[in-house]
Amino acid sequence: MSETVQATAAKVDPAPGNNRWKALAFIALAQLMVVLDATIVNIALPSAQQDLGISDGNRQWVITAYALAFGGLLLFGGRVADLWGRKRTFVTGLFGFAAASALGGAATGEAMMLGARALQGVFGALLAPAALSLLAVTFTDAKERAKAFGIYGAIAGGGGAVGLILGGFLTEYLNWRWTFFVNIPFAILAAVGAYFVIREPEGSRNRSPLDIPGVILSTLGLVSLVYGFTHAESDGWGDSVTIGLFIASAVLLAAFVVTEAKVKSPLLPLRVVAERNRGGVYLSLGLAIIAMFGLFLFLTYYLQIVKGYSPVKTGFAFLPMIAGMITGSTQIGARLMTRVAPRLLMGPGFLVAGLGMLLLTQLDIGSSYASLLLPAQLLLGLGMGTAFMPAMSLATHGIEARDAGVASAMVNTSQQVGGAIGTALLNTIAASATTAYVASHAAGATNQQLLQAQAMVHGYSNAIWWAVGILAAAATIAFTLINTGRPGAGSVTAASGDGVEDEIKVPVVAH
Structure with missing residues (x-):
């Protein structure tokens, strides 16, 4: 059988030679656009709200409309990619995202803005699972896969912080509308490049009825x-x-x-989530995202309101975290992924990130950026980058080609749901602690402005303690549920939806 497998695998190799790495560049560009869009609008929102006359009550819908459409349709988007073809779904999603971004940038009122954000979410739900599943079926060699997922993991983890930098720069020096228009060249370049470069394996579609x-x-x-x-x-x-x-x-x-x-x-074959390693990845990744999204929110407010940083300076203050993520993902995770078991990267990674979060529990009004925020961000970035990289790879590792889209959608779903939970849960904890602090200290306070700032930081510190616990839980899940050995290359039979079995060389896990 091995001769048949290798001969057929060579025939269906999706991206021979350097084309694989060109494909990665366009897939990574699209992923960066989707991830940064989750945070880039946050910094621009006050300006957009004022220009478009959006009420305070409806302001949250600029964020929520995107999150609901994206999170709600991800599984459907992953199944469409398996059914219709990942490349076609990816390119369609990119062009649709560009059109929705143009509509948002040109918005003349509240309804047009909310509609554009919902459309961005719809097309994001198409292209995000298609991007990850393309990566899974394109990179089949263990070492190449480690490098590719290292880059992808760095973008998935650090894209939100990049969005804060870009959002601050565009809002301060140009106009809030450019936080939407900036997506258009990204999307078109990625779509055109993907159309000409990406080659999908034949027979890997799932043609079963929807x-x-x-x-x-x-x-x-x-x-x-x-x-x-x-x-x-x-x-x-x-x-x-x-x-x-x-x-x-x-x-x-x-x-x-x-x-x-x-x-x-x-739509979601239960075999995709029932396998303990993938289930462990979805759970631990979702928990880690809960901790990270809450932190982005707190640090943004802390730096702008308490420290008085400008939007641009706030964005650049997140650079150490991005540097840490890139280093952890490409230099630690990618180099060790083919040598050690995934849990020995994910578990310690979440613990290192938890140590960085633990430092941030010491936050107060007078905290020094250089002595507290910088080392904490470096630890967070290094830990999350190291953990994200094997998590992204393991989520689609050994999966049948016909399930690659929906397995990829589950990764994105855990991130989206985690982001929504993190923002709501940690923000509520912080707000409650802030209110309690004001109530208990109001009697002896002479400076109300100082009291409010102290109460706010106290609230953040309380919520960050919860984030520490959540990261510890993510590490525990990674250590206990994920039990595969180091990744090795092998071949499995992937059955396409039309009942034809195709031998496709994809990674399996060596126990």
């Missing part, structure tokens, strides 16, 4: 979950709408699991 009940249940369930956390942040955890959304989400997602276990061609 699971319509699964699409409806998963989309409504995920939208309810993401919106529930977003609503909790603004209206409280005890609000009847918040509780109703969480109950609806639990019922819908439970019905989705039951449906997927029974239908012939499920």
Whole structure:
């Protein structure tokens, strides 16, 4: 069989020679655009709100519309990529994202802006899983895969901080509209490059009929979950709408699991998430994102409100974290991935990030950037970069080619849901601690402005303690659930959706 496998694998090699690395450049560019878009608009939001006359009550929808569409449709987007072709889905998603960004940049009112953000989320849900699954089927050699996922992991982890820098620069020196327009050249360059460079393996599509009940249940369930956390942040955890959304989400997602276990061609084959290593990756990655997204929010407010940094200076203050992520992902994770078991990178990585977070619990009004924030960010970046890289690779490792899109969508789903939970949960904890601090110190306070600043920092410090615990939980899950040995190259049989078995050389894990 081995001669047949190798001969057929050579025939379907998706990107021979240097084309693989050219393909990586365009895939990475698209991923950077999607990830930074989650934070780039945050810094521009006050200016956009003023220009477009968006009310304070509806302001959050500029962020929420994107998160709901993106998070809710990711599984559907991953299945479309498997069914329709990853390259075609990727290119369509990019052109759609560019058009939605143009609409957002040209927005003349609230409705146009919210519609553009929702459209960005829809097309982002198409291209994000297609990008990761293309990477999974393009890089099949263990060493090349390690390098490719090192770069991808650095972008997935550090893109949010890049968005803060770019958002600050564009808002301060140009106009908030450029936080949307900047996506257009990114998207067009990535789409055109991908069209000419990327070659997808033949026979790797899943041509099974689309699971319509699964699409409806998963989309409504995920939208309810993401919106529930977003609503909790603004209206409280005890609000009847918040509780109703969480109950609806639990019922819908439970019905989705039951449906997927029974239908012939499920949207999310349960074998994708039931495998303990992939399940461990989705859980630990989601928890790590909860901690990181909350931190981005706190540090942005701390630097701008307490320290008085400009938007641009705030963005550049995140550079150590980006440098740490790039180093951890490309120099530590990528170099060790083919030598040590994934859990021995992910577990320690989350612990190092937790140590950086632990330093930030010492935050106060007079904290020095050089002696506290800089080393804490370096540790966070190094730890998360080291952990993200094997996590991204393991999430699609040994997967059948026909499931690559939906497995990739699960990675993005864990990130999106984690981001929504992190922002809502940690922000609520911080706000409660801030209110309690003001109430207990108001009587003896002579300077109300100083009291408010002290209360705010106290709230951040309390929430960061929770983030430390969450990262410790992520490390525990990585150590206990992920039990594969170091990655090795091998071949498995991938069955395409039309019932034809194609021998495709993809990575498997050596136990």
